[in-house]
Amino acid sequence: MTSSAPFVQSMCDAAASLRLPGSGLGWLDAARAEALRAFAERGLPDQRNELWKYTSLRALAQRSYAPGDADATNRDVDAALLQPSPVPGPRAVFVNGAFRGDLSELDSLPEGVAVRSLASALHESPEPLRFLLDRRADADDDGFTLLDRAVAADGLVLSVAAGVEVPESLHIVHIGVAADTAAAWHLRSLIELGEGARLRLVEHHIGAEQTGHLANLVRDISVRKGAHLDWIVIQQASADAALFRRSKLRLQDDASVDFHALELGGKLARHEIRAELAGAQSRFVSRGAFVLHGRQHADMEVLVTHRGRDTLSNAVWRGVADDRARGVVHGRILVQPGADGADGSFYNKNLLLSPDAEIDTRPALEIYADEVKANHGATVGQLDEQVLFYLRSRGIPLELARRILVRAFCSVTLDGIEPASLREHCEALLAEQLPEARA
Amino acid sequence: MLKIENLHARIAGKEILKGLSLEAKAGEVHAIMGPNGAGKSTLGNVLAGRPGYKVTDGSVTFDGKNLLELEPEARAAAGVFLAFQYPVEIPGVNNTYFLRAALNAQRKARGEQELDSMQFLKLVRGKVNEMGMTPELLNRAVNEGFSGGEKKRNEVFQMALLEPRLAILDETDSGLDIDALKQVAAGVNALRSPERAFLVITHYQRLLDYIVPDFVHVLADGRIVESGDAQLARELEAHGYGWVREHASAGAGA
Numbered sequence: 001m002t003s004s005a006p007f008v009q010s011m012c013d014a015a016a017s018l019r020l021p022g023s024g025l026g027w028l029d030a031a032r033a034e035a036l037r038a039f040a041e042r043g044l045p046d047q048r049n050e051l052w053k054y055t056s057l058r059a060l061a062q063r064s065y066a067p068g069d070a071d072a073t074n075r076d077v078d079a080a081l082l083q084p085s086p087v088p089g090p091r092a093v094f095v096n097g098a099f100r101g102d103l104s105e106l107d108s109l110p111e112g113v114a115v116r117s118l119a120s121a122l123h124e125s126p127e128p129l130r131f132l133l134d135r136r137a138d139a140d141d142d143g144f145t146l147l148d149r150a151v152a153a154d155g156l157v158l159s160v161a162a163g164v165e166v167p168e169s170l171h172i173v174h175i176g177v178a179a180d181t182a183a184a185w186h187l188r189s190l191i192e193l194g195e196g197a198r199l200r201l202v203e204h205h206i207g208a209e210q211t212g213h214l215a216n217l218v219r220d221i222s223v224r225k226g227a228h229l230d231w232i233v234i235q236q237a238s239a240d241a242a243l244f245r246r247s248k249l250r251l252q253d254d255a256s257v258d259f260h261a262l263e264l265g266g267k268l269a270r271h272e273i274r275a276e277l278a279g280a281q282s283r284f285v286s287r288g289a290f291v292l293h294g295r296q297h298a299d300m301e302v303l304v305t306h307r308g309r310d311t312l313s314n315a316v317w318r319g320v321a322d323d324r325a326r327g328v329v330h331g332r333i334l335v336q337p338g339a340d341g342a343d344g345s346f347y348n349k350n351l352l353l354s355p356d357a358e359i360d361t362r363p364a365l366e367i368y369a370d371e372v373k374a375n376h377g378a379t380v381g382q383l384d385e386q387v388l389f390y391l392r393s394r395g396i397p398l399e400l401a402r403r404i405l406v407r408a409f410c411s412v413t414l415d416g417i418e419p420a421s422l423r424e425h426c427e428a429l430l431a432e433q434l435p436e437a438r439a
Numbered sequence: 440m441l442k443i444e445n446l447h448a449r450i451a452g453k454e455i456l457k458g459l460s461l462e463a464k465a466g467e468v469h470a471i472m473g474p475n476g477a478g479k480s481t482l483g484n485v486l487a488g489r490p491g492y493k494v495t496d497g498s499v500t501f502d503g504k505n506l507l508e509l510e511p512e513a514r515a516a517a518g519v520f521l522a523f524q525y526p527v528e529i530p531g532v533n534n535t536y537f538l539r540a541a542l543n544a545q546r547k548a549r550g551e552q553e554l555d556s557m558q559f560l561k562l563v564r565g566k567v568n569e570m571g572m573t574p575e576l577l578n579r580a581v582n583e584g585f586s587g588g589e590k591k592r593n594e595v596f597q598m599a600l601l602e603p604r605l606a607i608l609d610e611t612d613s614g615l616d617i618d619a620l621k622q623v624a625a626g627v628n629a630l631r632s633p634e635r636a637f638l639v640i641t642h643y644q645r646l647l648d649y650i651v652p653d654f655v656h657v658l659a660d661g662r663i664v665e666s667g668d669a670q671l672a673r674e675l676e677a678h679g680y681g682w683v684r685e686h687a688s689a690g691a692g693a
């Protein structure tokens with residue numbers, strides 16, 4: 001049924017009309033064609049899929065989108081959008097799904113750091129990307145992954161050579177601007193950190209108030225031995241945008257990733273994060289918060305697999321939903337056989353600010369190894385009346401008291417964000433998103 | 440300044456205050472004593488406006504205004520301060536930030552100029568010195584991980600900073616060792632002034648050795664059954680609350 005729905009039809013039509021980079025390459029054409037067939041067959045994920053249980057795509061299935069924005073490479077962009085945070089550093093800019101070399105600033109990157117667009121990489125030397133793009137559909141691929149494989153026209157190809165420590169934050173700025181019709185774009189990205197490399201990546205999603213777009217991002221992040229990635233996602237997408245992301249991280253021995261997410265924008269924002277702790281003593285720490293209002297829907301899937309020995313994962317997530325908003329948090333820790341000494345935890349607390357808001361949280365542990373430490377906890381509640389009264393009894397008006405408490409509730413997830421100016425920026429964005437500030 | 444007449448209040452359907460009357464003038468320190476369950480804490484909570492308490496009869500006027508119709512924050516701005524028996528912990532909210540938000544909200548409500556961060560820090564540092572407060576506590580989250588004594592001292596510190604006209608201390612002595620008790624009492628005594636009234640709610644006479652009240656009232660079963668001067672507290676200590684009940688019923692029978 002879903003396969004005949006307008007969404008699937010519009011995507012299949014789009015695939016036929018698109019001139020994708022690298023087309024004409026036998027293996028790439030074949031992989032894309034196969035992915036498209038599989039997508040047409042499977043359609044959009046439905047709620048029988050465990051990872052989509054609380055996110056319905058029925059409304060989306062009835063929509064259709066234009067195949068990208070034909071003018072994405074020459075649209076004017078408001079200067080404020082180009083510099084979404086006060087933190088300096090090189091930046092790679094995408095506008096409506098297309099890499100914009102003219103708006104990016106990458107000259108200051110040190111030697112050993114290569115940043116290219118997928119489109120140019122496919123023009124210049126596609127073979128090194130074959131391992132990434134030449135894949136057959138498997139059980140793990142959902143409709144968005146398949147669709148991305150079939151029609152992704154651009155993306156980020158980033159590599160940091162072994163031993164290179166990048167001093168400045170590298171910003172990836174995804175900008176949505178209004179196009180003539182609601183457009184969908186699909187990006188495929190690859191981020192590789194060589195042995196012992198260090199990088200701070202700040203990913204921004206920002207846009208005009210109304211764009212109506214759909215963005216579908218699939219990325220693979222490879223962190224080799226002893227490398228460290230700080231990855232901060234600040235999501236302030238347009239109020240009517242739909243954003244689907246799947247990020248697969250693979251960490252080798254002694255590699256570590258500190259991940260922070262601040263999810264504020266979009267009508268429907270989903271991020272499926274799959275972190276595989278493949279190497280011994282690798283470490284994945286995640287901190288995330290969403291603050292939703294109106295009819296926003298956010299779905300955060302944090303799926304960690306411990307495969308190596310003595311690996312550590314630690315997650316603290318907070319969710320806040322007001323009005324008729326809906327939040328979903330799914331934290332899964334899977335400890336594979338042989339991953340002895342694994343230490344995994346997932347803690348998620350949520351606040352409902354309105355009787356019509358809803359948050360579903362599901363922590364899950366699956367353990368197949370010995371001498372494992374694993375903890376999880378999840379709550380959904382309301383602001384503590386006793387604490388509210390304490391603040392009010394000191395003269396703080398009710399609305400301000402609520403704001404102070406919600407902010408405090410979320411700010412624990414901002415701990416550890418560096419530099420301090422970036423953390424302050426996140427604090428300020430959080431404050432703007434809170435109930436009274438919007439009124 | 441404060442006039443309570445025939446106050447009846449209930450919580451969760453149960454009547455706790457059953458016709459309490461009390462008057463306190465500026466400059467006076469009134470001790471409210473009584474056995475557990477007499478309604479001592481209810482009195483403090485009703486005056487501060489804690490949600491959940493329902494006043495079914497009687498009146499409370501504060502500086503001529505009907506206190507009961509004001510929101511808790513408006514009562515605070517008018518000059519009412521409740522030192523909590525159990526101060527709450529507020530993780531993630533910095534103590535200094537909280538104090539400044541409170542002080543400025545009160546000032547704003549009174550039509551006074553808000554303090555900028557420099558002015559506020561100067562004020563707060565002065566109070567820290569005056570009150571012998573550990574400055575480090577200012578940088579921590581409100582009451583988070585504070586010991587029992589630190590929490591109570593923080594309550595008195597907030598009182599010193601906010602300078603209320605009516606300060607209500609709800610069993611501020613409970614859970615304190617003698618050193619902490621003395622410190623808290625010294626803090627309160629430093630705040631005694633002709634413009635300010637205190638209601639000191641306590642179960643034990645001990646605190647009143649250090650904060651010597653002008654009046655002592657005995658609260659039993661939701662009413663004030665006996666009033667006197669500081670001597671009354673000592674008699675209570677000697678004879679126990681049972682004595683007051685007998686005494687009161689004997690008096691009523693005479």
